[in-house]
Amino acid sequence: MRWWLVLIVLFTSCARQKPERFSREAIRRPKALPIIILDPGHGGANDGTKMAMAPYIKEKTLALDTALKVRDILEQWGYKVRMTRTRDVFIPLAERVTFAKQHRGYAFISIHFNHAPNKNANGVEIFYSHKSNFTPSSKKLAKDVLDSICKRTQAASRGIHPGDYHVLRENGAMPAILVEGGFFSNVSDAKKLSNPQYIRTLAYSIAQGIDDFVQQDCR
Protein backbone atom coordinates (compact mmCIF):
# COMPACT_ATOMS: atom_id res chain seq x y z
CA MET A 1 0.00 0.00 0.00
CA ARG A 2 1.30 3.42 -0.92
CA TRP A 3 2.14 5.73 1.99
CA TRP A 4 -0.53 8.28 1.05
CA LEU A 5 -3.17 5.55 0.89
CA VAL A 6 -2.19 4.47 4.42
CA LEU A 7 -2.70 8.06 5.57
CA ILE A 8 -6.17 8.25 4.00
CA VAL A 9 -7.23 4.94 5.61
CA LEU A 10 -5.94 6.08 9.01
CA PHE A 11 -7.69 9.45 8.71
CA THR A 12 -11.04 7.87 7.75
CA SER A 13 -10.95 5.34 10.57
CA CYS A 14 -10.21 8.12 13.11
CA ALA A 15 -13.03 10.25 11.74
CA ARG A 16 -15.44 7.32 12.18
CA GLN A 17 -14.72 7.02 15.92
CA LYS A 18 -17.46 8.13 18.29
CA PRO A 19 -17.28 11.84 19.04
CA GLU A 20 -15.92 12.81 22.43
CA ARG A 21 -18.52 13.42 25.12
CA PHE A 22 -18.62 17.11 25.86
CA SER A 23 -19.54 18.60 29.18
CA ARG A 24 -22.95 20.19 29.51
CA GLU A 25 -21.35 23.64 29.37
CA ALA A 26 -19.54 22.90 26.11
CA ILE A 27 -22.66 21.84 24.22
CA ARG A 28 -24.84 24.66 25.53
CA ARG A 29 -26.93 26.04 22.72
CA PRO A 30 -26.40 29.67 21.82
CA LYS A 31 -30.17 30.35 21.69
CA ALA A 32 -31.67 32.50 24.43
CA LEU A 33 -32.65 30.31 27.36
CA PRO A 34 -35.94 30.94 29.15
CA ILE A 35 -36.67 32.63 32.47
CA ILE A 36 -36.76 30.30 35.46
CA ILE A 37 -38.57 31.30 38.65
CA LEU A 38 -37.05 30.00 41.88
CA ASP A 39 -39.13 30.19 45.04
CA PRO A 40 -37.32 29.54 48.33
CA GLY A 41 -40.08 28.52 50.76
CA HIS A 42 -41.03 30.41 53.93
CA GLY A 43 -38.88 33.35 55.18
CA GLY A 44 -39.08 36.12 57.78
CA ALA A 45 -41.27 35.13 60.74
CA ASN A 46 -42.24 31.94 58.92
CA ASP A 47 -39.36 29.54 59.68
CA GLY A 48 -40.90 26.44 58.15
CA THR A 49 -39.58 23.34 59.87
CA LYS A 50 -36.40 23.14 61.92
CA MET A 51 -33.81 20.42 62.47
CA ALA A 52 -34.39 18.69 65.80
CA MET A 53 -30.64 18.21 66.21
CA ALA A 54 -27.48 20.31 65.83
CA PRO A 55 -26.87 22.48 63.83
CA TYR A 56 -30.64 23.23 64.18
CA ILE A 57 -30.91 24.72 60.69
CA LYS A 58 -34.23 26.36 59.83
CA GLU A 59 -36.02 25.37 56.63
CA LYS A 60 -36.31 29.00 55.47
CA THR A 61 -32.51 29.38 55.68
CA LEU A 62 -31.58 26.22 53.80
CA ALA A 63 -34.27 26.77 51.18
CA LEU A 64 -32.80 30.20 50.42
CA ASP A 65 -29.21 28.94 50.50
CA THR A 66 -30.06 26.10 48.08
CA ALA A 67 -32.08 28.33 45.74
CA LEU A 68 -29.27 30.91 45.55
CA LYS A 69 -26.87 28.15 44.52
CA VAL A 70 -29.33 26.86 41.88
CA ARG A 71 -29.62 30.43 40.58
CA ASP A 72 -25.85 30.85 40.28
CA ILE A 73 -25.49 27.59 38.34
CA LEU A 74 -28.38 28.32 35.96
CA GLU A 75 -27.05 31.83 35.31
CA GLN A 76 -23.63 30.40 34.49
CA TRP A 77 -25.36 28.26 31.87
CA GLY A 78 -27.09 31.28 30.33
CA TYR A 79 -30.53 31.18 31.98
CA LYS A 80 -32.31 34.23 33.29
CA VAL A 81 -33.39 33.52 36.85
CA ARG A 82 -35.87 35.46 38.99
CA MET A 83 -36.28 34.69 42.68
CA THR A 84 -39.40 35.34 44.74
CA ARG A 85 -37.06 36.24 47.62
CA THR A 86 -33.28 36.68 47.93
CA ARG A 87 -33.22 37.43 51.66
CA ASP A 88 -34.91 36.49 54.90
CA VAL A 89 -38.37 37.97 54.34
CA PHE A 90 -41.75 36.33 54.09
CA ILE A 91 -43.52 36.78 50.78
CA PRO A 92 -47.25 35.87 50.81
CA LEU A 93 -48.06 32.91 48.56
CA ALA A 94 -50.31 34.94 46.25
CA GLU A 95 -47.48 37.45 45.68
CA ARG A 96 -45.09 34.65 44.74
CA VAL A 97 -47.47 33.51 42.01
CA THR A 98 -48.12 37.07 40.78
CA PHE A 99 -44.35 37.60 40.65
CA ALA A 100 -43.87 34.46 38.55
CA LYS A 101 -46.55 35.52 36.09
CA GLN A 102 -45.29 39.11 35.86
CA HIS A 103 -41.84 37.83 34.95
CA ARG A 104 -43.28 35.40 32.42
CA GLY A 105 -41.50 32.43 33.92
CA TYR A 106 -41.06 29.35 31.79
CA ALA A 107 -41.06 27.15 34.87
CA PHE A 108 -41.60 27.65 38.61
CA ILE A 109 -39.59 25.71 41.18
CA SER A 110 -40.37 26.05 44.87
CA ILE A 111 -37.73 24.71 47.27
CA HIS A 112 -38.57 23.24 50.68
CA PHE A 113 -37.43 20.66 53.22
CA ASN A 114 -39.59 18.09 54.90
CA HIS A 115 -40.68 17.04 58.39
CA ALA A 116 -42.64 14.02 59.58
CA PRO A 117 -43.69 12.63 62.97
CA ASN A 118 -42.25 9.30 61.80
CA LYS A 119 -38.49 9.80 62.30
CA ASN A 120 -37.74 7.07 59.78
CA ALA A 121 -39.28 9.01 56.88
CA ASN A 122 -36.44 10.11 54.60
CA GLY A 123 -35.59 11.01 51.02
CA VAL A 124 -36.70 13.43 48.34
CA GLU A 125 -40.18 13.95 46.91
CA ILE A 126 -41.57 16.44 44.43
CA PHE A 127 -45.11 17.76 44.04
CA TYR A 128 -46.49 19.08 40.75
CA SER A 129 -49.49 21.18 39.81
CA HIS A 130 -52.33 18.94 38.75
CA LYS A 131 -55.18 21.39 38.25
CA SER A 132 -54.01 23.13 35.12
CA ASN A 133 -53.97 22.42 31.42
CA PHE A 134 -50.24 22.01 31.68
CA THR A 135 -50.18 19.14 34.15
CA PRO A 136 -48.17 16.89 31.76
CA SER A 137 -45.41 19.52 31.61
CA SER A 138 -45.40 19.98 35.40
CA LYS A 139 -45.25 16.22 35.85
CA LYS A 140 -42.37 15.94 33.39
CA LEU A 141 -40.49 18.75 35.15
CA ALA A 142 -41.03 16.99 38.51
CA LYS A 143 -39.73 13.72 37.09
CA ASP A 144 -36.66 15.30 35.45
CA VAL A 145 -35.68 17.11 38.65
CA LEU A 146 -36.31 14.08 40.89
CA ASP A 147 -34.33 11.76 38.59
CA SER A 148 -31.43 14.20 38.54
CA ILE A 149 -31.40 14.64 42.34
CA CYS A 150 -31.56 10.91 43.09
CA LYS A 151 -28.88 10.10 40.51
CA ARG A 152 -26.43 12.70 41.76
CA THR A 153 -27.03 12.79 45.53
CA GLN A 154 -27.95 9.10 46.03
CA ALA A 155 -30.93 10.32 48.08
CA ALA A 156 -33.87 7.92 48.42
CA SER A 157 -36.70 8.67 46.01
CA ARG A 158 -40.18 9.11 47.47
CA GLY A 159 -41.58 9.79 44.01
CA ILE A 160 -43.58 12.59 42.42
CA HIS A 161 -47.11 13.43 43.54
CA PRO A 162 -49.90 15.82 42.58
CA GLY A 163 -49.95 18.59 45.18
CA ASP A 164 -52.71 21.01 46.01
CA TYR A 165 -50.39 23.83 47.10
CA HIS A 166 -51.24 27.46 46.38
CA VAL A 167 -48.01 28.13 44.45
CA LEU A 168 -48.69 25.11 42.24
CA ARG A 169 -52.45 25.39 41.86
CA GLU A 170 -52.52 29.09 40.99
CA ASN A 171 -49.62 29.21 38.56
CA GLY A 172 -51.91 28.66 35.58
CA ALA A 173 -50.09 27.80 32.41
CA MET A 174 -46.65 27.68 33.98
CA PRO A 175 -45.18 24.24 34.78
CA ALA A 176 -44.78 24.38 38.55
CA ILE A 177 -43.21 22.02 41.09
CA LEU A 178 -42.41 21.98 44.79
CA VAL A 179 -39.21 20.17 45.75
CA GLU A 180 -39.00 18.63 49.23
CA GLY A 181 -35.24 18.13 49.36
CA GLY A 182 -35.01 15.83 52.40
CA PHE A 183 -36.30 15.37 55.96
CA PHE A 184 -35.13 17.58 58.80
CA SER A 185 -36.79 15.08 61.15
CA ASN A 186 -34.58 12.19 59.99
CA VAL A 187 -31.09 11.94 61.55
CA SER A 188 -29.39 10.67 58.40
CA ASP A 189 -31.04 13.24 56.07
CA ALA A 190 -30.39 16.09 58.54
CA LYS A 191 -26.72 15.15 58.74
CA LYS A 192 -26.38 15.24 54.94
CA LEU A 193 -28.36 18.48 54.65
CA SER A 194 -26.02 20.12 57.21
CA ASN A 195 -23.08 19.52 54.88
CA PRO A 196 -22.41 22.48 52.53
CA GLN A 197 -20.88 20.14 49.94
CA TYR A 198 -24.10 18.09 49.87
CA ILE A 199 -26.13 21.27 49.37
CA ARG A 200 -23.88 22.23 46.44
CA THR A 201 -24.52 18.82 44.87
CA LEU A 202 -28.25 19.09 45.58
CA ALA A 203 -28.35 22.55 43.96
CA TYR A 204 -26.38 21.33 40.95
CA SER A 205 -28.70 18.37 40.50
CA ILE A 206 -31.81 20.58 40.68
CA ALA A 207 -30.29 22.89 38.05
CA GLN A 208 -29.46 19.94 35.80
CA GLY A 209 -32.99 18.56 36.16
CA ILE A 210 -34.43 21.95 35.14
CA ASP A 211 -32.04 22.08 32.19
CA ASP A 212 -33.00 18.53 31.13
CA PHE A 213 -36.64 19.62 31.12
CA VAL A 214 -36.00 22.81 29.13
CA GLN A 215 -33.82 21.11 26.53
CA GLN A 216 -36.41 18.38 25.88
CA ASP A 217 -39.60 20.38 26.25
CA CYS A 218 -41.39 20.71 22.93
CA ARG A 219 -44.07 23.20 23.84
Ligand SMILES: [Zn+2]
Ligand atom coordinates in the same frame (compact mmCIF):
# COMPACT_ATOMS: atom_id res chain seq x y z
ZN1 LIG B 1 -41.76 24.15 53.57
